[in-house]
Amino acid sequence: MASSKxxxxxxxxxxEVRVSNPEKPYFADKGIxxxxxxxxxxxxxxxxxxxxxDRPTTLERWPGGVFEGARISTRADxxxxxxxxxxxxxxxxxxxxTAHITFPSGRTADEIAxxxxxxxxxxxxxxxxxxxxxxxDKTDVESPNQIRIDLxxxxxxxxxxxxxxxPHVRELLHEFGMEGWPKTSGGRGVHIYVPIQPRWxxxxxxxxxxxxxxxxxxRLPERVTMSWWKEExxxxxxxDYNQMARDRTIASAYSIRPKPHAPVSAxxxxxxxxxxxxxxxxxxxxxxxxxxxxxxxxxxxxxSFGIEPLLELFEKxxxxxxxxxxxxxxxxxxxxxxxxxxxxxxxxxxxEG
Numbered sequence: 001m002a003s004s005k006x007x008x009x010x011x012x013x014x015x016e017v018r019v020s021n022p023e024k025p026y027f028a029d030k031g032i033x034x035x036x037x038x039x040x041x042x043x044x045x046x047x048x049x050x051x052x053x054d055r056p057t058t059l060e061r062w063p064g065g066v067f068e069g070a071r072i073s074t075r076a077d078x079x080x081x082x083x084x085x086x087x088x089x090x091x092x093x094x095x096x097x098t099a100h101i102t103f104p105s106g107r108t109a110d111e112i113a114x115x116x117x118x119x120x121x122x123x124x125x126x127x128x129x130x131x132x133x134x135x136x137d138k139t140d141v142e143s144p145n146q147i148r149i150d151l152x153x154x155x156x157x158x159x160x161x162x163x164x165x166x167p168h169v170r171e172l173l174h175e176f177g178m179e180g181w182p183k184t185s186g187g188r189g190v191h192i193y194v195p196i197q198p199r200w201x202x203x204x205x206x207x208x209x210x211x212x213x214x215x216x217x218x219r220l221p222e223r224v225t226m227s228w229w230k231e232e233x234x235x236x237x238x239x240d241y242n243q244m245a246r247d248r249t250i251a252s253a254y255s256i257r258p259k260p261h262a263p264v265s266a267x268x269x270x271x272x273x274x275x276x277x278x279x280x281x282x283x284x285x286x287x288x289x290x291x292x293x294x295x296x297x298x299x300x301x302x303x304s305f306g307i308e309p310l311l312e313l314f315e316k317x318x319x320x321x322x323x324x325x326x327x328x329x330x331x332x333x334x335x336x337x338x339x340x341x342x343x344x345x346x347x348x349x350x351x352e353g
Contacts, residue, residue, distance in 0.1 A: 006020065006021065007019060007020045007021070007022065008022045008035060010038065010039075010042070010121060012042055012045075012116075012117055012118040012121045013116055013117055013118050014118075015095060015116065015118035017038070017118055017121040017122050017125065018125065019034065019035055019038050019121075019125050020125065021034055022034055022035035022038075023035070024065065025065055025067075026062075026065035026066060026129075026262075027065065027066055027260060027261075027262040027283070028065070028067065029260045029261070030260070030261060030262050030282070030283070030284065032262055032283055032284070034065070034125075034127075036283065037124055037129070037256065037283065038121050038124045038125060040256070040283045040286070040287060041117070041120050041121055041124045041254075042117060042120075042121055043286075043287035043290065043291075044254045044286060044287060044290045045117035045120065045121075046117075046290075046295060047253060047254050047267070047290055047294075047295040047297070048117075048120055048131070048252065048253065048254035048255070049114060049116070049117050049120060050253075050295055050297065050298065050300075050301070051131070051133065051252040051253040051254060051297065052113075052114040052120065052131055052133050052252055053114060053115060054097075054099070054113050054114075054115060054137050054138045054139070055099070055113060055114075055133035055134050055135075055136065055137065055138065056098075056099035056101045056111035056112070056113050056133070056134045056136065056138060056141060057111060057112050057113060057114060057131050057132060057133045057134070057252075058084055058085065058086050058111065058131075058132040058133075058249060059084070059085040059112065059123055059126065059128040059131065059132075060072070060082065060083075060084055060085075060128060060129060060130035060131070060132060060251075060258070061082060061083055061084075061085055061126055061127040061128050061129075062081070062082040062127050062128075062129050062258055063082070063126065063127030064081050064082075064127070065127075066129075066258045066259065066260060066262075067081075068260075070082065070258070072084070072258070075331070082127075082258065084132075085126075085128075086109050086111055087109045087110060087111065088110050088111060088112050089126065092112070092122075093122070095116070095118070095119070096112060096119050096122060097112070097113050097114070097115050097119070097138075098110040098111060098112055098113055098138075099111055099113040099134075099138030099141060100141070101134065101141050101247075102141075102246075103246070103247050104245075104246050104247055104331075104332050104333060105333065111134075113138045114131075129255070129256040129257070129258055130251045130252075130255040130256060130257060130258065131251070131252045131255050132249035132250065132251060132252065132255075133249060133252050134247075134249060135147070135148060135205075135244070135249075136198070137198065140198055142201065142202070143198040143199060143200060143201065144196065144198065144200070144202060144205045144244070145195065145196055145197070145198040145304070146193055146194065146195055146196060146300075147193070147194040147196055147205060147208065147209060147244065147307070148191060148192070148193055148194075148243055148244065148250055149169055149180065149191065149192040149193075149194065149209065149212070149213075149239065150185075150189060150191055150239070150240040150243045150250055151165055151166060151169070151189055151190040151191070151192070151237050151238075151239065152189050152237065152238040152239075152240045153188045153189055153237055153238075154225070154230075154233045154234065154235060154236055154237070154238055155235065156234075156235030157235050157236065157237060158188050159184075159188045159189070159190070159277070159278055161223070161237055162188065162189050162190040162237055163190060163273055163274055164223070165190075165216075165220065165223055165224060165237045166182055166190050166192065166270075166273060167270070167273075168216065168219070168220060169192055169216065170192070170270060172212065172215060172216055172219075173192075173194065173212075176212075176309045176310060177305065177306075177309070178194055178305045179194070179303060179305070180192040180193060180194045181193045181194075181267065181296070181297050181299060181300055182267075182268055182270060182273055183253050183265055183266055183267040183268060183296075183297065184265055184266045184268065184276065184278050184281060185250070185251065185257075185265055185278075186251060186255065186256070186257035186259075186263045186264055186265040186266070186278060186281075187257060187259075187263070187278060188278070190273070191250055191265070193297065193300060194305060195300045195301075195303045195304050195305060196304060196305050196306070196307055197304045197305065197306055197307075199306075200307060200311075202244070202245065202246045203335075204307070204311060205244050205307065206241060206242070206244040206245055207310075207311060207314045207325070208307040208310035208311055208314065209239075209241045209243075209244045209310075210226070210241045210314060210325070210326055211310045211311070211313040211314035211317060212239075212310055212313075213226045213239035213241050214226055214317055214323070215313065216239065217239070222236070223236055223237060224236055224237050224238075224239060225237070225238050225239070226238075226239055226241065226326070228242070228326055228327045229343055229344055231343065231344065231345055232344060241326065242328065242329055245328060245329065245332070248329065251265050252265065253265055253266070253267045253295075253297055254266075254267075254286065254290075256283060261279065261282055262282045262283040262284070263278055263279070263281060263282050264281050264282055264283060264286050265281075266280070266281035266286065266289075266296075267295060267296035267297040268296055269296055324337055324339070325337045325338050325339065326338075326339070327339060327340075327341045328341070
């Protein structure tokens, strides 16, 4: 590692990655500096590269670090301290690869598609804490090769409730001849990844997740909800089916979440999931865990499941119960077959006769 007063240069797999302002506090409460963040990603490099390799990836950048009151910019307010970067930065070195993707609006972009740990480290130098990869490979950006089931605790529920639901997800996956790999979200939720054959469109894969979620909700009506509208969810675990819509992503395995204790999204075994806490995994503890147990998601590479039974279930639900598609996110164009995108409490009631 070469260094100067204002920067250090790391050799990462034979490529030079310059880290500017290495002593800059990034998580002051934990004593974590910018250089510690970059070195963390190098330490878990094999794992996070498996999660990101050749996938178009949105960067969640916190160039000022995480501090009290820090917030991320949104479409409505771009004055935040952090931001999402979907297009490759203009100053990217020639060894940073990209993937050409199309947004729901029809606009296009070239996003970073990491192919080396050096690319991840270079992104970390830009202040990237959380990596948001698409569920596609850059060789075919129209066909997802992963299902990502997001168990999202609603107010009144927490991580333990998501953990309670998770084995029921696995049991239902087994009924459809599939297997899932869980991880903590780095917050209160649980994510379950299912590798699938890249043969279907985003719409078809989203329909498969809707069918799966509805069946889980039917079996666990007091614990699980598929209601898009928050006012209807109650104290349940929401299956966020829109995470499988185009340009919707979740934090990758090993990503750092922007919270004072520097938590990370951690792959776990099914057997250990009931006994872990999100607080167990952070920038300081994950490198030792990774050296000890390796990448708990490595098994994803050995499988590729079909989703035909889930698509058949979606059609059956549509025909038997008269329920079809569900609302898309509010910034999406109106989609074919989508119901009214109106909050139930604001929908016009039919006039009484």
